[in-house]
Every structure is written in C-alpha cells, then in structure tokens.
Amino acid sequence: MNLMRTKAIEQSIADSEEPGRKLKRSLSTWDLMIMGVAVAVGAGIFSVGAKAAANFAGPAVTLSFAIAAVTCALAIMCYAEFATAMPVAGSAYVFTYATMGEILAWIIGWNLILELFTAAAVIAKYWGIYLSKVFALTGVDIPPSFNVGGVDLYWGAFLIVAIFTVLLVMGTKLSARVGNVFTMIKIAVVLFVIVVGFLYVKVENYSPFVPTSVPTANDGGADVMKQSLFSFLSGAAPAQYGTMGIFAGAALVFFAFIGFDVVATSAEEVKDPRKTLPRGIFGGLAVVTLLYILVSLALTGMVPYTELAKAESPTLTTAFEAVGNTDAAKVIAFGSLIGLTTVIMVLLMGLSRVVLAMSRDGLLPRALSVTNAKHSTPARIQIICGAAVALVAGLTKVDLLEEMINIGTLSAFVVVSLGILVLRKKRPDLKPSFRVPFGKVLPIVSAALCVYLMTNLAVETWIFFAGWLVIGLIIYFAYGQRHSRLNERFTDAKEFASQGSKED
Secondary structure, eight states: OOTTOOOOHHHHHHHHTOTTSOOOOOBOHHHHHHHHHHHHOSGGGGTHHHHHIIIIIGGGHHHHHHHHHHHHHHHHHHHHHHHHHSOOTTTHHHHHHHHTOHHHHHHHHHHHHHHHHHHHHHHHHHHHHHHHHHHHHTTOOOOSOEEETTEEEOHHHHHHHHHHHHHHHHOHHHHHHHHHHHHHHHHHHHHHHHHHHHTTOOGGGGOSSSOOOOOOOOOTTTTGGGSBHHHHHHOOOOOOSHHHHHHHHHHHHGGGSTTHHHHHTTGGGBSSHHHHHHHHHHHHHHHHHHHHHHHHHHHHHHSOHHHHHTSSSOOHHHHHHHTTOTTHHHHHHHHHHHHHHHHHHHHHHHHHHHHHHHHHTTSSOGGGGOOOTTTOSOHHHHHHHHHHHHHHHHHSOGGGGHHHHHHHHHHHHHHHHHHHHHHHHHOTTOOOSOOOSTTTHHHHHHHHHHHHHHHTSBHHHHHHHHHHHHHHHHHIIIIIHHHOHHHHHHHHHHHHHHHHHHHO
C-alpha cells in the first residue's frame, strides 16, 4: 500500500453522511464561541500569567500573551480554512488525510488522542483536588483521594467525567447548553477578579515594564532531562527577563490557548459551517485573549513582579494576599473549579470525535463509529473514552505527563499549517469561505512559530513523545493499515479494473 495515498475531500464528506455513523448539526456561532472560551479559560487563568510574570517577563507578560495569541491565531486561521473546505469531524486528522497521506494522518490522529486524552485526565484529577479545596474553604473537610488497597483513588475525577460522559451521550446541544451556563459563570468570576484587582493597581508597579535581563541560576547540568530541547541542543541558558524573557514567557502562556483546535473537531455538528466556524472560532479567541491580558495587567499592577518571584508557585492568589485581601482566595478557588468543569466537557467531546473519524476510516475498529439513533451521538466511543479517562485520572499520577498535552497539540498545528499549502496546490478549485491571508507567508510563519515553541519543551517530554509515536506506528502497521477503508477501496477498484481488462 502507498502510505502517502490521500483521501479525497469529497469522500470524507460522503463518509460523514453515512447512515448510522452521522452526527447532527445543531451548534451555532454562539455555541462555538462559548466552546472556545470554555476550553481555553480554566484554572490556568489564575496561575499561568503569574508564573510567566514572576520568572520570565515581569509586567511585559501582557506582551507575552499578545505574542501567544497571535501565534495561536495564525494556526487557527489554517484550521478555519480547512474546516470550511471540509466541515467533518476529526479536525487535524482529516485535514492531514486529505493532503499528506494516510501514515501522516494516523500520526496526527494518534497525537490528537494523546493531547485530548492526557488533558482530560490531568484536568479531571485537578478538578477533584480543587473541589476539596472549595469544600475546605466552607469548613467541610473532604480529602481529594482515598486509599483503597494501597492505591490512591481520586473520587472527584470519576464524578465529573461520569457526569459529562452522560451529558455528551444524550446530545451535543444539551451538553453545550450546560457548558454555556458554566462558562458564563466562569466569565463572571474572572471579570469580578479583574475589577477587584484593578482597585489595588499602582502605576509604579509597571516600571520597569521590560525588566533588565539577568542570568538564570545554573544547576551544573544536573537535570538534563528537565531542560528545554533548545537549551540542550544549543547550550544556551534559559532566558529570564529582557526581550528574550518576553518570548520565553510567550512559550509558557501559549499553552493557555491550547484547546481551540478542539473547536474545529465539532465542524460536523455545526449549522452552516462555512459562516459559523470562522466566526465562532475567532470570536472565542478574541474573548479569551482579552480576558488573559486584563488579568495579567491587574496582576502585575497589584504587586511588583519581584514580589511574585519570591513565591515558590506564584498565582493570582499570591497577589491578593500581598495586598491583604485574603477573601479573594475563596472566589479564585470557586472560579478555578468552574473553569476546569467546562474544559473537561469540551476535551471529552473532542476526543470522541477524533476517534470517531479514525474508526469511520477503518484505522480503528469500525464498530466504534456507530452513532446513537436517538441522539445522533457516538455513544459507544463516548462511554469508552469517558471510562478510560476516569480510570487514568482517578488511579494514576497522570499529571506527570502534563507537557505531553502541549507537544501533541503543537505537532498538529505544524502539520495543519503546512497542509494548507498542500491543499491549495492540489485543489485550486476549492473555494473555502475563509482563506488565510497573505498567501503562503502566514501558514509558514505559523508552522515556524509552533516548531520554536516545541523546542521549548523539556527533553524528557520529547523522549516520551518518541515512545508514544513508536507505539502508534506499531498499532497502525498491525491493525490500521490492513483495515483501512481507503486501502480496501483502492484494492477493489484495482481488481475491478483488472477484471474489466480481461473481459475486453
């Protein structure tokens, strides 16, 4: 079989209409906007900016967020062009299948599973921990885990995953409505924190806006596995403050925007996708960027960045405690819990849609792709994914693999950005409703920026990533290649042509 054989866009669209494996189009522009905010604004809005300001950029962390937002926007433009050209479930996986061939599509699909599964499990575990903190603030002491047979059982992870798995099986629109309510509460909490934070802002805390660059501490190379791949290959010390600190901060806060690719996986469930998808995706990104920048401005204006740097793990709570407002911790804890709730829902939905697309193509068992007759949802996949996420989140130390989320996402961003160039060359006849402007320039810039951010991930993350790819390739050659529907169609067509030539 030719591993680089592509699947026609028309065939992908036709497969999405197959009876018994079809999803219902029910999502609006508003639903997509809220979905983007739901997955991107989690507990990290109260912590990631503080860490970037304290350790890398100082008050210039607002520029770090702006750079990260631009990088994300470039990649999302490429997703939007693809999604309006072929509005089917699967996101980067189906885009790659149509442009770069089956083997690369499998790798990207496998990486998306890594991203979404790990993210859902990590965040479900954190949700249970935050739930216990919220209980503690109200005077109720319920531990986040119980020891059962020598194993720590995080009960909160099982609870939240079970709730959203049931909701997603019952219908995408229903789960979107529930998610909308939680997201609006989350936005209200974030706005409250911003308004209260600005009451404590002192203009002198913004000076110097870009702190003078200082050398970072050198541990003598004792922990090679923890340093970034860029530092390992170049021997360069990590940047702290100064201009390079702004970009180092951008590499950190970029991961606050990860999740917008999940919105593209819902393309098959969107009403009028040619108009709805671009509006929903970019509207959500604009809201998220504004919220993050306002939070970072309030944070760095409340206390000097040097004060944040003294904390072992600086968060927004650190700033409120420094100005004497300890009551804000309760609001932030509640906001973190609500923030994580909607993230889990969107990740679980995205994971099931990627697996659905791969199973429809035969690369994973076809039986998985059957949809529920009543609700038109992939009930089998959703239940299996939910059970797997709950078990891993509730019983393992999955948080150790946090950076795997980032590398899985960025690898997909790179391929989708380059895939736009291939799509335009192969199919100049296509007229998607949205096109990335400035020709080839922006897709190439997007790919380059994402590769740079990947090099800022730790060496051990790259090693784990290589291991994940090896496992994926073994599964592909042992099962996926032999059961591929594209391969079966090609074989059938070849045999039909051969029989026709014999009859002649």
